[in-house]
Amino acid sequence: MPVHFLRNPLLCSVSHTATTLLCALPVLRATFVAPVRNIAFLHSPFNRFPSSLTPMATMKAAEIGEGGLADIGQARSSSPTASNADDASHGARGEKKPKWVLDLGISMARNNRDAHSRYIQLATVGFGSDDSSVIKPFVRTVVFRGFYNGMDPQDKHLLKIITDARSEKIPQLTLHPDAEIAWYFVKTREQYRLRGRVEIVTPTSKDRHLQAARKQQWNNLSESARAQFLWPYPKHPSPLDQDPSVFSPDIPPTLASAPPETFCLLLVRVSEVDHLDLKASPQRRTVHARRKGQKEGEEGDWEVTKVNP
Amino acid sequence: MPVHFLRNPLLCSVSHTATTLLCALPVLRATFVAPVRNIAFLHSPFNRFPSSLTPMATMKAAEIGEGGLADIGQARSSSPTASNADDASHGARGEKKPKWVLDLGISMARNNRDAHSRYIQLATVGFGSDDSSVIKPFVRTVVFRGFYNGMDPQDKHLLKIITDARSEKIPQLTLHPDAEIAWYFVKTREQYRLRGRVEIVTPTSKDRHLQAARKQQWNNLSESARAQFLWPYPKHPSPLDQDPSVFSPDIPPTLASAPPETFCLLLVRVSEVDHLDLKASPQRRTVHARRKGQKEGEEGDWEVTKVNP
Numbered sequence: 001m002p003v004h005f006l007r008n009p010l011l012c013s014v015s016h017t018a019t020t021l022l023c024a025l026p027v028l029r030a031t032f033v034a035p036v037r038n039i040a041f042l043h044s045p046f047n048r049f050p051s052s053l054t055p056m057a058t059m060k061a062a063e064i065g066e067g068g069l070a071d072i073g074q075a076r077s078s079s080p081t082a083s084n085a086d087d088a089s090h091g092a093r094g095e096k097k098p099k100w101v102l103d104l105g106i107s108m109a110r111n112n113r114d115a116h117s118r119y120i121q122l123a124t125v126g127f128g129s130d131d132s133s134v135i136k137p138f139v140r141t142v143v144f145r146g147f148y149n150g151m152d153p154q155d156k157h158l159l160k161i162i163t164d165a166r167s168e169k170i171p172q173l174t175l176h177p178d179a180e181i182a183w184y185f186v187k188t189r190e191q192y193r194l195r196g197r198v199e200i201v202t203p204t205s206k207d208r209h210l211q212a213a214r215k216q217q218w219n220n221l222s223e224s225a226r227a228q229f230l231w232p233y234p235k236h237p238s239p240l241d242q243d244p245s246v247f248s249p250d251i252p253p254t255l256a257s258a259p260p261e262t263f264c265l266l267l268v269r270v271s272e273v274d275h276l277d278l279k280a281s282p283q284r285r286t287v288h289a290r291r292k293g294q295k296e297g298e299e300g301d302w303e304v305t306k307v308n309p
Numbered sequence: 310m311p312v313h314f315l316r317n318p319l320l321c322s323v324s325h326t327a328t329t330l331l332c333a334l335p336v337l338r339a340t341f342v343a344p345v346r347n348i349a350f351l352h353s354p355f356n357r358f359p360s361s362l363t364p365m366a367t368m369k370a371a372e373i374g375e376g377g378l379a380d381i382g383q384a385r386s387s388s389p390t391a392s393n394a395d396d397a398s399h400g401a402r403g404e405k406k407p408k409w410v411l412d413l414g415i416s417m418a419r420n421n422r423d424a425h426s427r428y429i430q431l432a433t434v435g436f437g438s439d440d441s442s443v444i445k446p447f448v449r450t451v452v453f454r455g456f457y458n459g460m461d462p463q464d465k466h467l468l469k470i471i472t473d474a475r476s477e478k479i480p481q482l483t484l485h486p487d488a489e490i491a492w493y494f495v496k497t498r499e500q501y502r503l504r505g506r507v508e509i510v511t512p513t514s515k516d517r518h519l520q521a522a523r524k525q526q527w528n529n530l531s532e533s534a535r536a537q538f539l540w541p542y543p544k545h546p547s548p549l550d551q552d553p554s555v556f557s558p559d560i561p562p563t564l565a566s567a568p569p570e571t572f573c574l575l576l577v578r579v580s581e582v583d584h585l586d587l588k589a590s591p592q593r594r595t596v597h598a599r600r601k602g603q604k605e606g607e608e609g610d611w612e613v614t615k616v617n618p
Contacts, residue, residue: 072493072500072587116495123432123448128487137446139432139491141500178437182448184381186425191381191450231617235594238615247591247618278381282556285544306547308540309556 072119072141098302100273100288101147101157104183104192111185118144121182122161124198126172138172144183145220148213148267154299159194159268162217165202166234166262173198179268189278194270201265210265218259226251229262271299276309283309381428381450407611409582409597410456410466413492413501420494427453430491431470433507435481447481453492454529457522457576463608468503468577471526474511475543475571482507488577498587503579510574519574527568535560538571580608585618592618 111117123139145160159181163169173179181194201210218226230249232242273288285307291300420426432448454469468490472478482488490503510519527535539558541551582597594616600609 072498072585116493119493121430121432121448121491123430123446123489125434125444125446134487135434135444135485136487136504137432137434137448137485137489139430139446139448139489140502141491141493176444176446178443178445180432180446180448182430182450184425184428184450189381193449195445233617235596235616238617244591276381282553287544307544308542308547 072143095156098157098288099304100192100270100275100302103275103286104273107185107188107190107192111187114186117185117187120144120161122169123180123182124169124172125176125178126168138168139182140169145217150209157270158199159196159270160213160217161266161268162221163264163266164229164234164262165264168235169266170200170264173200173266181268191274191276191278193274193276194268195272195274196268196270199267199269201267203259203261203263210267213267214263214265215257215259217265218263219257223251226255229260230255285309381452404462404465407466407597408613409501409579409584409611412584412595413582416494416497416499416501420496423495426494426496429453429470431478432489432491433478433481434485434487435477447477448491449478454526459518466579467508468505468579469522469526470575470577471530472573472575473538473543473571474573477544478575479509479573482509482575490577500583500585500587502583502585503577504581504583505577505579508576508578510576512568512570512572519576522576523572523574524566524568526574527572528566532560535564538569539564594618 108117119141120143121139122142123137125135126138128134128136142161142163145162147156148158148160149156150158177197177199179196179198181192183192183194184190199210201207201214203214205211205214227247227249230251232238232246271290275286275288277284277286287305287307289303289305291303292298293300417426428450429452430448431451432446434444435447437443437445451470451472454471456465457467457469458465459467486506486508488505488507490501492501492503493499508519510516510523512523514520514523536556536558539560541547541555580599584595584597586593586595596614596616598612598614600612601607602609
């Protein structure tokens, strides 16, 4: 049974900041910690917009699998919004969430009419194609696929992203697993910058929980999104006489449930968050930094500091 | 006399790809190569939208200087759109533009109702705050301020960005001038990734054309945007008893025309462009790469290659 998403018209229609925060908090707390499976999509008259330019129209187009790449636009039929962004498969019930996770949840809820509020920019470092001795920055738009919560308390709230194993991200992240994500919310004029290390879940990853998460993510994809992992090698020159049918391959029955070798899951373990609120007066910037744990390799509590914008 | 911007309702209302391209090209060519000073803002009934969620409402709020940082939201009263994105101060009349500049112009024109279509993500590399021996990626949202065109033919179509001299971008770009920009257009589902080197125009830069460009950019800012360059040091901890008036300083008369020392202009000299069109079927990806020139240090022609998406 797929995870459906709950869109609360209350959260969408309230515009005043203070009121929204007051209204949103209990609702978010309830939906964030509640198991989200089997919640039916709530059709609501508040969701109707007149024009083809509306965010809702965009979101629906994306949801029904209008297509896209591994990075952008491969929307799942059930989008990760504030209500189900936290993967409940390992039971986050009642656990205390870091403040940045709660803040990000509120921002997602307040911007969830914009399909592109789930589009984030992932920056990595790697070597240039022209000069392999010079390290360079790379950045591309990807889709936020929700949070991964593992069994270990240290394994909570990892950001999920999917990618093609043939993408340039893979060698870059293999050599340099540090990444930064820029996430801008247009409606509420907020930016989050999330820094952390990226774990690549490949077909050969041994951890069975991670493999289960990779498989679940594959199952969440639409047919057209899956097909893209069977396309010809990305960024290789297109032969002029390329058969267009290679871009609409039939999915073999074996791939209906088991992901192909090209399908990878990326998990971003966040260690620092810079939250900038441009709508506040004066503007507000808050830095959330994860302290080092007492034991070697262990992570500590989160430290929250207000800084000048 | 400030540069006003022209919004052509024809370009906004036509949605079909082929028609838009056909209609847009001559209009764009005309507006791109024509001097854009003294063109009055064209009020149009096509620009009216009912809801507070509309892109137009957002754009107007930004234009009247609702505020923002050096990076995001410091919108100028005259926004760089397709019609005036190319700075005509050094006369680009009649010059042949690279294909990526034309393509980007069309994308800007087709998305110009969304104020955030000018928001781009700038990625750089630098050292981490916790471990200064490890190189890390950084990315933030900034506003595209139009193109800079210098006197030299090699100095055309440099992307303009403004920044505070106290920003972390400055030491990062000083040590590693390579950058990548991700630019996603929501309406037309296109992504441009622009790679290149960044020149920092500081208050002490000797080139008089660059200083003139920096001053012109300062003059284009709203009062509230200028005030932000007089704010306390960015990202330093906010004292709890901070006087809020430090975030709304009076601009001294001397700064009305001369930019303060904190105000820098960044110019991105693009050498590679990856243009991904997710709306096309099958999706299209085109790589534009600048060849090396025949002489040492000189830049050559642009090579355009269709590659697999």
